[in-house]
Amino acid sequence: MTALAEISARDLLVPLVAAPLIGALLCVFLKRRASDYVAAIFAVITLVLAAGAIGNLFTDLDTTHRLPLGWLANLAGESGPAPLVFELSIDALSALMLFVVTVIGFLVVIYSSEYLSPRNVEHPVTNGKGRYYAWLLFFVGAMVGIALAGNFFQLFIFWEITTLCSWALISYYQDEASLRAGFKALIMTAVGGLFFLLALVLMYLNLDTDPFAFDALGRLAPGLRSLVFVFLLIAAWAKAAQFPFFTWLPDAMAAPTPISCYLHAAAMVKAGVYLIARVVSASYGLSYGVGLLSGIMALATILIVVFLFLFQDDLKKILALSTISHLGYILIACALGVWGSATAFQGGLLHIAAHGCGKGLLFLSVGMITYFTGTRRISELSGLGARLPIVALGFFVGAFTVTGVPPLAGFWSKFLILTGGLELGGFGAVIAILLLVESMIAFGFFLWVGQRVFFGAPSFDMPQGKGVAWPMTTAIIILAVLCLAVTLFALPVIQHIPLGM
Amino acid sequence: MAVIDLLIGALILLTVGAAVTALLAKWRAVCGYVAFLFVAVASVWVGVAAFHVLSTGSPLSGAPVLTIAPLNSSLVFTVDGLSAVFLLITSLVAVCATLFSVRYMLVYKHHSLIRYYPILLLFFASVISVVSVRNMLFFLVFWEFMTLASYVLVVFETDNPEARRAGLQYFIATHIASGCILLATILLYTYAPVKSFEFGALLEGTRVLMTTSPALVHLILGLFVIGFATKAGILPFGFWLPQAHPVAPSPFSAVLSGCMVKLGVYGLLVVFTSLTPLSHFTTVWGVWLAALGTISVFVASLTALQQTDSKRLLAFSTIGQMGYIWLGIGTGLALLRISPAVAVVALMAGLFHVVNHACFKSLLFLNAGAALYRTGTRDMDKAGGLMRIMPVTAAAAIVGSLAIAGVPGLNGFASKWLIFTSGIVGGLEIPLFVFLVVVAIFISAVTLAYYMKFVGILFLGKLHVGPEVERREVPVSMVVPQVFMGILCVAFGVLPMLALKYLYVAASGILPPGYSPPFASLFGNSALAVRLGLSGVHSAAWGPLAILVAFAGCLVLGYLISRMGGAQTREVPMWLCGEEHDFAEVRYPAHSFLLTFNEYFAKLYPSIPVPRLPRPAAILRLFDIDRWFYSPGLRWGERIIRAISATHAGYPQLYMLWMIVGAALAVIVLFSMGGGL
Known part of the structure; x- marks a missing residue:
C-alpha cells in the first residue's frame, strides 16, 4: 500500500496514454465476444488510471505536473537549445477533459458491445467488431493524449491522430453515404489542421525559447499573437464544427450511434474547444478583436443552427445540430473569457463536462431507439415511452441537461455563462440575452420532439424475446446520474483553472 | 432538535417517499396509501414549523446545507411569516390531494403510477423549498424543479393529445417566464455591490440602480412581473392555465390551482418587499399590478361563464380569483408609502384570499374530480343532477361555490370584503382604485352566476347520467378531503379573526420593522367580529355571527310560514305543452346558460391562432454552406489534382525531362537566395 501511496500523478501519465493503445493493438486480432471483453477491460484500465491521476491531482490542483519525454535535436535554433516537443502534463484543465474522455469512453465501449450485434434492427452487425474496437480504443488513446499533452506540438500530434480515427470510424459501415461523410470530415478537419501547423511554424520561427509551450502566445508580439490565435481558432472551428465548417458534423451521423456519441458529442469536437480554452487559460494579452471574432462567429453558428433545427426530421441530425450550437456556447464563453470574465470562462469549461454528459446521454438514448425500431425519423416514431421507459428517461434527462433545466448540470454552466456576459455589459450582455433566447427555442423544440417520439399511441411492437439490452441500459442510467452529479465534481476543479489576462 | 429541522426532515421524508413509492408503483393502491402516509407526516412537520413561526412571530433559520463558493451562495432554509403562510397552504392542499388521489388514480389502469406519486412528492418538496429559501x-x-415536476404531472395522460399539447404549451410558457426571472435576477446581481444572490445583496443592487438608472429598475421589475404573472395565471400571461389545469389528473388540478399558482403571488411579494426598497417604484408597480388583476377578473370571469367543461370553468375561475388577489396585493403595495394602515390591510386581504382560494378552489377541483370519477366525463352537457347519487360531494360543492362567489358567512366574502374595503379607502389617495374595485364588485355577481351553472347543472336537478354509471357516492377516501376543505371554508368565514391574527404576522414581517400599525388598532379587539380601524377611525365592520344569526332567523321564519300555511311539496312531471320528449332533450343544458350574455362576450377571450412557420427555401439555400463552400472547394481541388496528374503520361523520357527541369529550377532558386552552395 505504501508503494501505491507514493505513486504521483506524473507516473500515471504514460500508462494512461499507453493502455488504450495496447488495447487497440490487441483488438485488431480479435473477433466478436473476445474483442468485447478485451476492449471493456482496457477501457476499465484507462478509467482506473485516469481516476488515480485525477484523484492524485485533487490534493494540489494549482500546480502542473509535467513529464518531459524528449526533443528533436534538429529543431535547435541558432541561439537557444532544442525545444521540448514530447511532453505529457496534467493540471486542472487536463483533469476536466480527462474525466469527460475516459468516463464517456468507457460507457461507449460498454454500450457498443450490445449495439454492434445482429440484434440491431437498423444496422445488424455480424463481423468487423475487432476493427471497430481497435479504432475506437486508438481514438480514446489519442483523446487522452490531447488532454495530457504538455505543449502545442504534442497536442497537434494527437490532434491529427483523432482526425484519422474519426475518418475510419465515420466510414465504419462502408456504404456510400458513410464513405462520403468520412471523407468530408477528413478533408475539413485536415484543412483546419493545416492552420494549426501554420500557427506552430509561426511560433517556432518567432520564439527562441520554448516556442511550443502553452504560454507561448503571450510572448509573441501583439500583432503576431492575434494572427497565431486566429490560425488556432480556424483549426478549432474545423474540429469543433463551427461556421463555416460545421456541415461535416450532420453528415457524420452516418456513423454508428456510439461513435456519434463519443466523437461528435463528448470527445473529438471538444478537442477544438479544449484547444481554445487552453490558449485562453494560458495566454496573456489577447486582444479584444480576436475575442470579438471568436464570439461573433460562434454566435452566427448558434443562430444559423437554431434555424436549421426546425427543418430536421432525423433524430440524430437534430442532436448533431444541437451539438454544434453548444460548442458555440463554449467558444462564446472563451470569447467572454478573453474579454476578462472569469465567471463566463468557468461556465464554458463546466459546459464541456455538462454537455458531454447530456448530449452523450441523448445520443445513447437515440441509439437505443434505432436499435429497436430501425428508424430515426421523428415522423415515423411515437409512443415509445411505454415500451422503452429507460430510453424516455434518458432522452428527457439529456434534453433537460443540455437545454439547462435546473438542477441538472447544463443549468449551472449556462447560468455562469449568462452571468459572466451580463456582468461584462455592452456586447457581452447582448450575447447573453441572445443565448437565453436560443436556449428557449432549443428547449421548446426538444420538448416537442420528446413528446412526439415518446408519448401517444405506440408506433411499433416490441418483438417477443428481446432482452433489455443491459449494457446499453446501464450506460444510459450511469450517464443520467452523471448529468445531475457532474457539477459537484467538476466545479471545484474548474475553480482552479486560471484565466490569462 | 430545532424547529427548522422539522422542515428539513420533511424534505428528506418526501424525497425518501418518492423513492419508496417508485419501488411500490406496481401495487397501485398500496403505493397511494404509502404516498399519503409520507405526505401526511411531512405536512404535519411542515405545518408545525410554520405554525411555530406564525405564533412566535420570529423567523426560523437553519445552518447552510450547501455552499457554492464561486457565486457566494449558500443554501439555507429559512421560514418567515410569509413563507409560513404558503407552507401551511401547501401542507393542507398536499394532504387532501394525496388522500383523494389514492382511489382516484386507480382509474388509470394503463398508466404506470411511477409517473404520478414519486413526482407528486418531489413536487411538494420543491414547493416547500421554493418558499423557504432567501x-x-x-x-x-x-x-x-417545481415547474418540471408539474409538467410531468400535467401530461400524465400521455395518450391524450389534448394533454400533450397543453403540457407543451404550459412548460414552454413557464420556461420563458423563468427566463425572464433569471435575466432580472442576474441583472440585479451584476449591479449588486456585494456579489451574492442573497435577497439582501440583491436589494442593495436595486438601491444602487435606483439612483443610477431608474429605467433599468423598471425593466427588471417588469421582467419579474411577467415571470410571476405567467405562473400566477394573470392575463395576458396566464393563457396556458385554462388548457393545462383541466387535463391534469383532478387531484393534481387541485394542487395546481390551490397551491402552485399561489407561488406567483409569493414571488411577487418577495420581489416587491425583499428585493426592492420602499420607494415610488413600489407605488407605480402596485397600481399596475392592481390593474392587471382587475383585467384578469373581468375577462376570466366572463369567459368562465361560457364554459361547458367543468374543469375548464374552474380553471378560468382560478384566473379570475388570482385577479382579486393581485388587486389586493397591488393596492397594498401602491399605498405602502402613502397610508401604511390601509396598505397592511390590503396586503393581508390579498394573503387571506390566497388562503381562502387554496381552500375552496382545491375543494371545487376535488368536487369536479369526484364527478369525473363517477361519470367519466367533464362535459356538463352530458351529466347532471349528481346530488341524487353523491349527496356529500354535492353539499361540499355547494359550500365551495358559495364561498368562492363571496356569499356572506363564508370565507370568500371575508377576504373579498377586506380587498374591496381597503381598495375603496385607498381610492381616497389614488382614485383609480375606486374604479377597479367597482369593476371587481360587479364581476363578483358573474362569479356567482357561473358557479350557479356549475352547481345547478352538475349537481342539482334530475339525475342525468349514462346507464353505465354506478349510482353511489364516491369512496370515503375521496369524501374526507372534500368535507375537510368544506369545513375550513366555513370556519374561516365564521371566524375570520382566527386567520387574520396570523396573517398580520406574515404581512408585518415583510415590511420594515415598526412600519405597520399594531394589530388591535387595525382590526379591533373582538375575536368574533372585524372592526376595521383605517386612518384612526372605525371605518368598517363585519360581524359574521350577527349576519348568520339573522340568516338563520329568516330561514326559521320562512319554514314557520310554510308550516302554518300548510304548503305541500308535489312531485310532478315536467309540462311540455302536451308533447312527448325524453328528459335529455328538454333538460336545461350547460351551453344555453345565460345564452345572450355569452354571445355578447364570446370574443372577450380571443384564441390566437399559432402562426405556422413559412418554409422559405431561399433561406435554407443560403444556410446550405456546402453549396458555396465545401463543394466548390472540393471541385477546385479535384481540378488542380487532375491538372497535375496530366503530367503522368507514362513515357519514361518525359519523367527524365521533369527531373532535369526540376533540378535546374532548384539550382536557380538556391543561387538566387544569395547564400551560395
Whole structure:
C-alpha cells in the first residue's frame, strides 16, 4: 500500500496514454465476444488510471505536473537549445477533459458491445467488431493524449491522430453515404489542421525559447499573437464544427450511434474547444478583436443552427445540430473569457463536462431507439415511452441537461455563462440575452420532439424475446446520474483553472 | 432538535417517499396509501414549523446545507411569516390531494403510477423549498424543479393529445417566464455591490440602480412581473392555465390551482418587499399590478361563464380569483408609502384570499374530480343532477361555490370584503382604485352566476347520467378531503379573526420593522367580529355571527310560514305543452346558460391562432454552406489534382525531362537566395 501511496500523478501519465493503445493493438486480432471483453477491460484500465491521476491531482490542483519525454535535436535554433516537443502534463484543465474522455469512453465501449450485434434492427452487425474496437480504443488513446499533452506540438500530434480515427470510424459501415461523410470530415478537419501547423511554424520561427509551450502566445508580439490565435481558432472551428465548417458534423451521423456519441458529442469536437480554452487559460494579452471574432462567429453558428433545427426530421441530425450550437456556447464563453470574465470562462469549461454528459446521454438514448425500431425519423416514431421507459428517461434527462433545466448540470454552466456576459455589459450582455433566447427555442423544440417520439399511441411492437439490452441500459442510467452529479465534481476543479489576462 | 429541522426532515421524508413509492408503483393502491402516509407526516412537520413561526412571530433559520463558493451562495432554509403562510397552504392542499388521489388514480389502469406519486412528492418538496429559501439562485433552482415536476404531472395522460399539447404549451410558457426571472435576477446581481444572490445583496443592487438608472429598475421589475404573472395565471400571461389545469389528473388540478399558482403571488411579494426598497417604484408597480388583476377578473370571469367543461370553468375561475388577489396585493403595495394602515390591510386581504382560494378552489377541483370519477366525463352537457347519487360531494360543492362567489358567512366574502374595503379607502389617495374595485364588485355577481351553472347543472336537478354509471357516492377516501376543505371554508368565514391574527404576522414581517400599525388598532379587539380601524377611525365592520344569526332567523321564519300555511311539496312531471320528449332533450343544458350574455362576450377571450412557420427555401439555400463552400472547394481541388496528374503520361523520357527541369529550377532558386552552395 505504501508503494501505491507514493505513486504521483506524473507516473500515471504514460500508462494512461499507453493502455488504450495496447488495447487497440490487441483488438485488431480479435473477433466478436473476445474483442468485447478485451476492449471493456482496457477501457476499465484507462478509467482506473485516469481516476488515480485525477484523484492524485485533487490534493494540489494549482500546480502542473509535467513529464518531459524528449526533443528533436534538429529543431535547435541558432541561439537557444532544442525545444521540448514530447511532453505529457496534467493540471486542472487536463483533469476536466480527462474525466469527460475516459468516463464517456468507457460507457461507449460498454454500450457498443450490445449495439454492434445482429440484434440491431437498423444496422445488424455480424463481423468487423475487432476493427471497430481497435479504432475506437486508438481514438480514446489519442483523446487522452490531447488532454495530457504538455505543449502545442504534442497536442497537434494527437490532434491529427483523432482526425484519422474519426475518418475510419465515420466510414465504419462502408456504404456510400458513410464513405462520403468520412471523407468530408477528413478533408475539413485536415484543412483546419493545416492552420494549426501554420500557427506552430509561426511560433517556432518567432520564439527562441520554448516556442511550443502553452504560454507561448503571450510572448509573441501583439500583432503576431492575434494572427497565431486566429490560425488556432480556424483549426478549432474545423474540429469543433463551427461556421463555416460545421456541415461535416450532420453528415457524420452516418456513423454508428456510439461513435456519434463519443466523437461528435463528448470527445473529438471538444478537442477544438479544449484547444481554445487552453490558449485562453494560458495566454496573456489577447486582444479584444480576436475575442470579438471568436464570439461573433460562434454566435452566427448558434443562430444559423437554431434555424436549421426546425427543418430536421432525423433524430440524430437534430442532436448533431444541437451539438454544434453548444460548442458555440463554449467558444462564446472563451470569447467572454478573453474579454476578462472569469465567471463566463468557468461556465464554458463546466459546459464541456455538462454537455458531454447530456448530449452523450441523448445520443445513447437515440441509439437505443434505432436499435429497436430501425428508424430515426421523428415522423415515423411515437409512443415509445411505454415500451422503452429507460430510453424516455434518458432522452428527457439529456434534453433537460443540455437545454439547462435546473438542477441538472447544463443549468449551472449556462447560468455562469449568462452571468459572466451580463456582468461584462455592452456586447457581452447582448450575447447573453441572445443565448437565453436560443436556449428557449432549443428547449421548446426538444420538448416537442420528446413528446412526439415518446408519448401517444405506440408506433411499433416490441418483438417477443428481446432482452433489455443491459449494457446499453446501464450506460444510459450511469450517464443520467452523471448529468445531475457532474457539477459537484467538476466545479471545484474548474475553480482552479486560471484565466490569462 | 430545532424547529427548522422539522422542515428539513420533511424534505428528506418526501424525497425518501418518492423513492419508496417508485419501488411500490406496481401495487397501485398500496403505493397511494404509502404516498399519503409520507405526505401526511411531512405536512404535519411542515405545518408545525410554520405554525411555530406564525405564533412566535420570529423567523426560523437553519445552518447552510450547501455552499457554492464561486457565486457566494449558500443554501439555507429559512421560514418567515410569509413563507409560513404558503407552507401551511401547501401542507393542507398536499394532504387532501394525496388522500383523494389514492382511489382516484386507480382509474388509470394503463398508466404506470411511477409517473404520478414519486413526482407528486418531489413536487411538494420543491414547493416547500421554493418558499423557504432567501437566496434567488436556489429559489430559481427549486422553482424550475417545481415547474418540471408539474409538467410531468400535467401530461400524465400521455395518450391524450389534448394533454400533450397543453403540457407543451404550459412548460414552454413557464420556461420563458423563468427566463425572464433569471435575466432580472442576474441583472440585479451584476449591479449588486456585494456579489451574492442573497435577497439582501440583491436589494442593495436595486438601491444602487435606483439612483443610477431608474429605467433599468423598471425593466427588471417588469421582467419579474411577467415571470410571476405567467405562473400566477394573470392575463395576458396566464393563457396556458385554462388548457393545462383541466387535463391534469383532478387531484393534481387541485394542487395546481390551490397551491402552485399561489407561488406567483409569493414571488411577487418577495420581489416587491425583499428585493426592492420602499420607494415610488413600489407605488407605480402596485397600481399596475392592481390593474392587471382587475383585467384578469373581468375577462376570466366572463369567459368562465361560457364554459361547458367543468374543469375548464374552474380553471378560468382560478384566473379570475388570482385577479382579486393581485388587486389586493397591488393596492397594498401602491399605498405602502402613502397610508401604511390601509396598505397592511390590503396586503393581508390579498394573503387571506390566497388562503381562502387554496381552500375552496382545491375543494371545487376535488368536487369536479369526484364527478369525473363517477361519470367519466367533464362535459356538463352530458351529466347532471349528481346530488341524487353523491349527496356529500354535492353539499361540499355547494359550500365551495358559495364561498368562492363571496356569499356572506363564508370565507370568500371575508377576504373579498377586506380587498374591496381597503381598495375603496385607498381610492381616497389614488382614485383609480375606486374604479377597479367597482369593476371587481360587479364581476363578483358573474362569479356567482357561473358557479350557479356549475352547481345547478352538475349537481342539482334530475339525475342525468349514462346507464353505465354506478349510482353511489364516491369512496370515503375521496369524501374526507372534500368535507375537510368544506369545513375550513366555513370556519374561516365564521371566524375570520382566527386567520387574520396570523396573517398580520406574515404581512408585518415583510415590511420594515415598526412600519405597520399594531394589530388591535387595525382590526379591533373582538375575536368574533372585524372592526376595521383605517386612518384612526372605525371605518368598517363585519360581524359574521350577527349576519348568520339573522340568516338563520329568516330561514326559521320562512319554514314557520310554510308550516302554518300548510304548503305541500308535489312531485310532478315536467309540462311540455302536451308533447312527448325524453328528459335529455328538454333538460336545461350547460351551453344555453345565460345564452345572450355569452354571445355578447364570446370574443372577450380571443384564441390566437399559432402562426405556422413559412418554409422559405431561399433561406435554407443560403444556410446550405456546402453549396458555396465545401463543394466548390472540393471541385477546385479535384481540378488542380487532375491538372497535375496530366503530367503522368507514362513515357519514361518525359519523367527524365521533369527531373532535369526540376533540378535546374532548384539550382536557380538556391543561387538566387544569395547564400551560395
